[in-house]
Amino acid sequence: MFGYDGSKWQELELEERGGYLEVRMNGTEGYFCIAKENDYTVIYVSAACVAILALIVVISTGRRRRKKKK
Structure with a gap:
């Protein structure tokens, strides 16, 4: 999973929670991209x-x- 920090996309650390993915983010809004390998x-x-x-x-x-x- 990638997150946009305002200037570039960065790969984020994530945890799988059943059928969900959990990531840490700053603030209450963000842009994310889930890229399948x-x-x-x-x-x-x-x-x-x-x-x-x-x-x-x-x-x-x-x-x-x-x-x-x-």
Whole structure:
């Protein structure tokens, strides 16, 4: 979470309280930005699994064709 202090955005310390986020602020009003961090791990693992499966299919069909030719 980021807070605007009048001249720039600064990352704030926060505490998770169930479904809420708690931050400390000066005064009674403020501007805040909640920025989600992108985690591409699932995408990378999925892409690797698809590539491995495609490689297995290509190798297995190539072996079958060689056996039929002999």
